[in-house]
Amino acid sequence: MRKSIVSASNAGASPEVGEWLDLDSVARVEITSEDPAFPIEHALGKDVTTGWRASMTGPQIVRLLFDAPLAIRRIQLHFVDKVSERSQEFAVFAGEVGELGEVVRQQWNFSPHGTTEESEDYTVDLRDVTVLELRIDPDRSHDPKQSRHHASLQRLRLA
Template sequence: MRKSIVSPSATAATPISDLWRDLERIARVEISSEDEKFPIEHALGKHATTGWRAAATGPQLIRLHFDEPLTIKRLHLHFVDQASERSQEFAVFAGAGSELKEVVRQQWSFSPQGSTEEIEDYPVNLSGITTLELRIDPDRSHDPKQSHEYASLQSLKLA
């Protein structure tokens, strides 16, 4: 058996906050709607802010186009709604160019009396990714004319 003793500092993991990609620097973003008080930049930074909110009700789209193909190992999404009683669905798609495949789809019920935050942290193994798309249906109506809720996103992080 070969053995060596290492100091605890040598085995310490890199802090998670240091692993997150700087999305503002490495990506161009397209959005379907934006409330000027809650711009998309507030949801894509490494630090906590007020997040993004749509200016219109109904399903919304956030699409990131990366400057260079990425390998993504972790996807972290954080949604907050302290006012509405609603069921939301989101889906994440990723791929190269216009060839996107669904990575994850999730539904969540918000309630001001209980569940006001949804935090999803997914280990993924995505390589060669040039486009990542987040589709949010804030009240699962799938029809903008029937929707009464505004989509929002507290944060989106990739590692």
């Protein structure tokens, strides 16, 4: 049996750098759109960067297709919008191709004078995952006059 003793202050700490999945080497990604200045690699890489942004307004999908089935124990998402007043919803689905189940759904209100960042950290127990899909609706109002919001993702990490 493998075991280690951790201090109480480290028991809930983030995984070490090596524990986060190297998404470049274990998955390919499909996206519904992409602003060339903010490619998806910026949100899925190891380093903190400018993140990803869609080139079109409206709901978007970021889909990870894993080379082999994986167990996922943690999902970390980080969104940033410092200029828009909007209500966003995202949902994460996981499973096998054609058999995705909802893992989490969350709504968030962005305000340039208040809440400009959303960080979510979910502990999960997902097994044999071949597909993980993030669906982002950047503007829950669906007001055609204000349909100028682009989905974005600062960072997605999996462990």
